[in-house]
Amino acid sequence: MPVLTRLIPSPLVVDIRPGALDDLGCVLADERISHSGRLAIAVSGGSGARLRERIAPSLPGATWYEVGGGTIDDAVRLAGDIKAGRYDAVVGLGGGKIIDCAKFAAARVGLPLVAVATNLAHDGLCSPVATLDNDAGRGSYGVPNPIAVVIDLNVIREAPVRFVRSGIGDVISNISAVADWELAHRVKGEKVDGLAAAMARQAGEAVLRHPGGVGDDAFLQVLAEALVLTGIAMSVSGDSRPSSGACHEINHAFDLLFPKRAAAHGEQCGLGAAFAMYLRGAHEESAYMAEVLRRHGLPVLPREIGFTPDEFVRAVEFAPETRPGRYTILEHLDLKTEQIKDVYADYVKAIGS
Ligand SMILES: [Zn+2]
Numbered sequence: 001m002p003v004l005t006r007l008i009p010s011p012l013v014v015d016i017r018p019g020a021l022d023d024l025g026c027v028l029a030d031e032r033i034s035h036s037g038r039l040a041i042a043v044s045g046g047s048g049a050r051l052r053e054r055i056a057p058s059l060p061g062a063t064w065y066e067v068g069g070g071t072i073d074d075a076v077r078l079a080g081d082i083k084a085g086r087y088d089a090v091v092g093l094g095g096g097k098i099i100d101c102a103k104f105a106a107a108r109v110g111l112p113l114v115a116v117a118t119n120l121a122h123d124g125l126c127s128p129v130a131t132l133d134n135d136a137g138r139g140s141y142g143v144p145n146p147i148a149v150v151i152d153l154n155v156i157r158e159a160p161v162r163f164v165r166s167g168i169g170d171v172i173s174n175i176s177a178v179a180d181w182e183l184a185h186r187v188k189g190e191k192v193d194g195l196a197a198a199m200a201r202q203a204g205e206a207v208l209r210h211p212g213g214v215g216d217d218a219f220l221q222v223l224a225e226a227l228v229l230t231g232i233a234m235s236v237s238g239d240s241r242p243s244s245g246a247c248h249e250i251n252h253a254f255d256l257l258f259p260k261r262a263a264a265h266g267e268q269c270g271l272g273a274a275f276a277m278y279l280r281g282a283h284e285e286s287a288y289m290a291e292v293l294r295r296h297g298l299p300v301l302p303r304e305i306g307f308t309p310d311e312f313v314r315a316v317e318f319a320p321e322t323r324p325g326r327y328t329i330l331e332h333l334d335l336k337t338e339q340i341k342d343v344y345a346d347y348v349k350a351i352g353s
Contacts, residue, residue: 008195009235011126013148016224018217021051021152024091024116025058033112033148034088037061040111041091042078042102047118048094051155063087070097071133072104072141079105087111089147095119095163100130103143112147119159120167120223122265123243125149126231138255145235151224153217161297162264164214164223168296169270171226172289173247174204176273179280180245180328188327193242199233200242208292245328246279247272252322253315254307263305270298271305275316278347280329290351300351309348313340 013031015023028034039062043052052064065081068074078101082090090109092102093116106113107130117125124131126149130141156164178201184190203226212219233242240248250272255262262268270293277286290300299305302312317340320330335343 008232009128009145010232011146011149011228013150014126014228015149016151016153016221016228018153020150021055021116021155022058024055024150027150028089028114028148031148033114034061036088038085038087039063039089039091039114040065040082040085040087041093042067042098042105044094044098047159048098051093051118062091067094067098067101069133070100070131072139075101075104075130075132076108078102079108082106082111083109089114091116092146093118095159096121096124096131099125100132103146104130104132104141107143113144114148114150115146116150116152117224118152118155119163120151120156120220120227121163122167122170123227123230123234125151126228127234127240128231129234129240140240145231149228151228153220153224156220156224161214162267164220165296165298166264166266167223167227168207168214169264169266169268169273169293169298170243171207171223171230171266172204172293173245173266173269173273174200174230174243175208175285175289176247176276176280177241177243177245178204179277179282180326181241183280183329183332184327187332190327193237196233196237196242199229199236203227203229203233208289214296241326244323245326246276246319246330249319249323249326249328249330250275250315253319256322257315257318258307258311261306263299267299267305271300271302272319274300274351275344275347276329278350279333279343283350286347287351301348301353309341309344313337313344316340316344 089112090106091114092099130143185192247269251268274290
């Protein structure tokens with residue numbers, strides 16, 4: 001009998017719990033990721049410095065590298081610094097920018113990456129993509145998935161609550177992204193990877209339907225797990241399809257049209273998802289999504305992140321151009337300005353202002 005299975009690129013270690021950071025050295029040694037303890041650790045100068053002080057004594061073989069920002073130059077510089085030493089692995093300890101820099105640098109020098117996330121702002125902490133600013137704006141670079149993901153819920157609690165909120169919006173938007181994928185299948189015959197779609201959708205549904213809030217460990221656990229599973233779903237499908245549809249096109253449009261005023265990634269994606277669900281005629285789902293987003297303190301109307309309805313309409317109209325080739329409800333309906341205005345007015349009525 002043929003054995004037809006596939007191997008899923010996924011981390012060796014996923015350690016999500018309160019206090020996980022204190023055991024980092026033991027976990028890496030146990031799993032043979034770093035037997036010698038020689039680690040190159042990338043941190044930020046700000047909040048990273050405090051964590052460094054705390055955990056440096058437990059990682060005597062580590063060399064610490066301060067990363068300036070989230071640009072491709074920062075990542076290339078980090079890779080250059082790291083290649084001067086001998087290390088078992090690179091550790092990215094921080095928020096999205098630090099982890100993305102470390103991901104890119106680790107890939108460049110051929111070392112495995114350990115992602116230690118200090119906030120839950122988006123699903124990039126375990127994804128095969130590094131998002132870095134370049135001369136043309138912002139680019140997405142393909143990289144291997146992290147070999148280990150460590151999330152200490154006590155550290156997450158110390159991060160500003162808006163980071164947690166952003167993660168909620170990003171993961172809930174999976175539901176709309178998968179619906180876009182299925183639409184592309186029906187209309188364009190695009191192949192849907194059922195496993196990737198299942199992982200991404202279940203992650204979104206788990207957070208959407210969880211009764212807890214940003215202050216509960218039980219909720220943070222589910223949110224962190226959902227973000228990690230979403231990243232792995234992207235590895236399974238080989239692209240961002242499971243977690244990025246019209247919701248993310250609207251988010252990119254905000255970023256590109258109003259670069260100085262753009263809100264957090266997950267805030268824009270959550271709003272984009274609630275609106276995209278309405279567009280596709282899933283009015284009940286859209287209203288429920290909006291209700292949950294509101295409960296967590298996330299925006300569901302453009303003015304809640306400082307945009308006028310007209311600016312929102314412009315963003316929706318421009319959105320398809322941000323991701324050529326991705327077929328979503330926006331490309332499907334191909335709405336003109338006046339039509340977007342009309343649907344937006346109906347959306348506002350449906351969710352209540
Ligand atoms: Zn996202």
